[in-house]
Each structure stands twice: as structure tokens, then as C-alpha cells.
Amino acid sequence: MRYAMAIDTRKCVGCSDCVVACQTENDVPIGFCRDWVTETVDGTYPNVSIELRSERCNHCDNSPCVRCCPTGASHFEDGGIVLVTHNKCIGCGACIQSCPYEARYSHPDGYVDKCTFCIHRVRKGENPACVSVCPTKCMYFGDLDDPNSEIVNVLKNRKFKALSPEAGTKPNIFYLT
Amino acid sequence: MKEELFVSGRNIPNIDPYLNIWHWQIPIYLFLGGLAAGILFLAGVYTILGKEKEMQATVKWAPFIVPFALIIGLGMLFLDLKHKLYFWQLYTTIRLQSPMGWGAWVLMIMTPISIIWSASYLREVFPNWDWKFKFLCTFEAWVIKNRKLIAWPMAIYAVILGIYTGILLSAFNARPLWNTTILGPLFLVSGMSTGAATIILMSKNHEERKLISRLDLLFIAVELFFIVHMIMGFLAGSQVQIDAANLFLGGQFTVPFFVFVIILGLLFPAVLEILELIGFKMPIIIPAILVLLGGLIFRFIMVEAGQITRYLY
Numbered sequence: 001m002r003y004a005m006a007i008d009t010r011k012c013v014g015c016s017d018c019v020v021a022c023q024t025e026n027d028v029p030i031g032f033c034r035d036w037v038t039e040t041v042d043g044t045y046p047n048v049s050i051e052l053r054s055e056r057c058n059h060c061d062n063s064p065c066v067r068c069c070p071t072g073a074s075h076f077e078d079g080g081i082v083l084v085t086h087n088k089c090i091g092c093g094a095c096i097q098s099c100p101y102e103a104r105y106s107h108p109d110g111y112v113d114k115c116t117f118c119i120h121r122v123r124k125g126e127n128p129a130c131v132s133v134c135p136t137k138c139m140y141f142g143d144l145d146d147p148n149s150e151i152v153n154v155l156k157n158r159k160f161k162a163l164s165p166e167a168g169t170k171p172n173i174f175y176l177t
Numbered sequence: 178m179k180e181e182l183f184v185s186g187r188n189i190p191n192i193d194p195y196l197n198i199w200h201w202q203i204p205i206y207l208f209l210g211g212l213a214a215g216i217l218f219l220a221g222v223y224t225i226l227g228k229e230k231e232m233q234a235t236v237k238w239a240p241f242i243v244p245f246a247l248i249i250g251l252g253m254l255f256l257d258l259k260h261k262l263y264f265w266q267l268y269t270t271i272r273l274q275s276p277m278g279w280g281a282w283v284l285m286i287m288t289p290i291s292i293i294w295s296a297s298y299l300r301e302v303f304p305n306w307d308w309k310f311k312f313l314c315t316f317e318a319w320v321i322k323n324r325k326l327i328a329w330p331m332a333i334y335a336v337i338l339g340i341y342t343g344i345l346l347s348a349f350n351a352r353p354l355w356n357t358t359i360l361g362p363l364f365l366v367s368g369m370s371t372g373a374a375t376i377i378l379m380s381k382n383h384e385e386r387k388l389i390s391r392l393d394l395l396f397i398a399v400e401l402f403f404i405v406h407m408i409m410g411f412l413a414g415s416q417v418q419i420d421a422a423n424l425f426l427g428g429q430f431t432v433p434f435f436v437f438v439i440i441l442g443l444l445f446p447a448v449l450e451i452l453e454l455i456g457f458k459m460p461i462i463i464p465a466i467l468v469l470l471g472g473l474i475f476r477f478i479m480v481e482a483g484q485i486t487r488y489l490y
Contacts, residue, residue: 036187055187064350070278071266090266091259093198094277100351100488105192110260164488166415167350 002061002144003079003117004172005131006151006160007054011138014039014052018130018139022056025118025129032105034115035130051177054130054139057082057103057115058163058171065095065104073111079143080172081119086111100167117141144172197484202257204476207342208371209250210284211364211472213243214339215372217291219389221332224324234380235389237298242375243291251284276348280341287338290331297321339365346483354421354479354486357410363403367472370396374468377461386461390450393468397447404439421486430482438478442471 014037022028022035035056042049059082066074066082073088074095084095089111096104096112107113118128122141126132131139142151160174216239223232258264268285272278297320300306308314320327343364346355373393380386411422424430446464453459 031189032192033189036189038187067274068277068348070272070275070281071270072272087263088266089260090263091261092257092277093259094275096198097349097484098351102192102487106198106259167488
């Protein structure tokens, strides 16, 4: 089982519903986010293009955060989901430094927090909160090992990219372009 | 056609505009670790060479600072933790992949060694010191007899500790300024240099000071060589590393880096030490203090600047 997410940058309108859904679902403290939307504009008027991306932890296969954690608080769950065990985390900040996507933050309670792919929902067979609220249905969540899943289908038929593959982290969030 | 690129980035009030998770505690921790490594390495080496008589400050007096430096250093690390009550879990896990993890273990070994080392010389400072318990006296006698045996692991662990202070930063691929293997050796020689400077400050023996300041000169030369190589390596690297080097070559850290680290922290003390060596009367305390300050500021700059460098996508 390898969980991954594909996000269609051509369908995304940048409404930030995914951000709010995540904050509500996971009780993210005010002023922090586990996911966010970036906007990249390219070209000179009138030939401009825009790319909107909903970004979050990439749940990398080669996770620098899991490697550098001194206590093993950052670890892999089934399906390659990277999680932080709160009462094992000492808040040293090494994983925050190690993440090329800056997906982690220090929770006001002390431990390090980040996207969990809504593992509590995924275990019940539901989609992560961000995916389930997306009004344009531009996000796909699923198992890369299941050849019949929607995400495998969409990655087969569309061009896609990952963020900073040169960082060597083998990210699992793919952007359809 | 001229191309325009505009990136909105993200704007999370408590996380952005840029990563700043390690504050003043970490550079002080790295500085004290390097200083302790330098002193213990020199103390170990000169004990192995059998020069306890000639090099009193190196072997006996300067190591008294080390337990304090290491304990304050560990205190700094503790202050930096955000989930402080759980800190003990550093010592219930062994994770060799994590530099933070094995660094904590190296310190766990180094601190007792340095305490034992200093304790064995305590009676030379306070002749009337009484250990109260018999087993402590027996242990002291054993340590005094086997100092050379202890000096070996002490010198080796000192090198590991010195390199660790650099590896702690260089293991982060995501921070291009830190992600260079030369940072380990660079922080090691910088630590040796600050350790030598401390010994110079504490020594009352002219011959010893001369020898250590010659060594310091060597450390400074190697350090400059490593810094030049580090920047050359960045400039020959990928865009993120070129951007990292540019922080020091015209970017926002240029002035503090060149003025406080390169000129006042390395070149100026080196010139003063050379002048002293060729016979000019020089208050040796000036280059020593400059080296110490330079080493401290170098670590502040590296920690601060490294956190600004990042992958762009």
C-alpha cells in the first residue's frame, strides 16, 4: 500500500477550502496551517499563465524528517504516511529544518505537527478532509499499488510533476499540469 | 520575450516568511561543544605525548572549563527544545541516522570523561581537597595512574564531538548552506582554534603559549582554507547552493561574515600571532579573544543564514 495524492493544477481555483477543511478537521491552532495554496504567474501580459497549487507534507518515501528524528517520533505508518507521535517528540526542531517543503511547524503545545493525510479518516475508508471538500474535485487520493484506483488512472493519463524532486526525497504528492 | 515570474508563496502568520526554528541557543551550544572538543583534544594529545610538565595549562587547567562548557551547552540544547518535559527520550532511543541523536550520546560520554579528567587534577589545585569516600580515592588513584589510557578515547571522542557540531547542520539536505560535508571538518578546526585560544588565555608559561599559538596559527590557516573551499563548492553547485554562497558574497550576511569572522576572527589574530612569532612584543590576549569571538559569531551567522536558504519550487 502506498498512499499518494494527485492535484489537478488546471482545475484548482485557489479557493483555500482545503486549508480551512484541514484546520477544522484537525483542530489546527489559529495562525498555523498544515496545507496552503501557492500561486505562480508566468509570462508577460497578455501571454500569462497561472498555476495554483494546494501544498502540504509530501509523505516522502525517502523522508529526511524520519531520518533525522532523534527519538523516532517521526515515523512511517502503513501506506507510507509520515506521522509524528506527540508524546515521543521532544521539539528539537531537526525535522522542521530537514523538510525542503517546510511542511512542518512547531505546535504551541510543544510538539511538531504536520499533515497526517487525515489518517483517522483514511483508516475508515474515507478521503482526507481537504480532498473531500474540494469544490472543483481537483484532488485525488488513493493507493498507488492498486491499479484500478482513480489516482493511478489519472497519473497514467495526465502529465504530472512533483515538487523539488532534486531534493531526493521521493515525494508522494503529484501535480497534474 | 521578457519573461516575468511571480510567485505568491504562502503566508501562514506563525510559520512564514521564513523558517526560524533554531534561535541563539543552538550557536552557543555548537560553540561550547567545539571549544570543549578543542581543549580535550589538545589535553589528550599532550598527555599521550607525555608533556604534562611542560604543558600545564593545556593538560590540567583548561580542561576544568570543559565540564562547565558541556553542561551549559546541554542546557542550551534543553532550552531550545519546545517539548521540554519529554527530553529524556533522547536517551531511551538510539538512532544512528539522526545526528541530533548520536550527538546527544557523544555528549553523554564526553561529559563524564571530562568531569573525571578534571577531578583527577582537583587535588593539584586544592591540595587539601578530601574526597570523603574511600572508593572515590581509590578511583582517583586509578585515574591518575591510567591517564594515558583515558587520554586516547578522550582525544578521539573530542574529534567526534568537534565534527558532530558541524554534521548536526550539514545533515540537512533542505538547507543548502549547511548541506556540505566540509562543514564537519570546518567546525572541528574552528573548535580546535577556539580551544587553543582558551588555553593561551589560561597559560602562564611563555613556552607553552608560544607553542599553542603556533598551533592556533595552523588551525586558522586550515579554517580559512576550508571556508574558501566551502564557498567554491557552493559556487560550483546547484542554484540553491549558489544562492546560499551569495548570502556571503554580496547578500545580507556579507558584512558580518567578512568583518567579524574573516577579518577580525581569523586574519587579524593570525597577523598578530605571526608578528609575535617573529619577535614583536604582542599582548597575546588580543588574538585569543578575537579568535573566541570570531568562532562564536561564525556559528551565529551559519545557523541564522542557513535557515534562510531553502529549496525554491
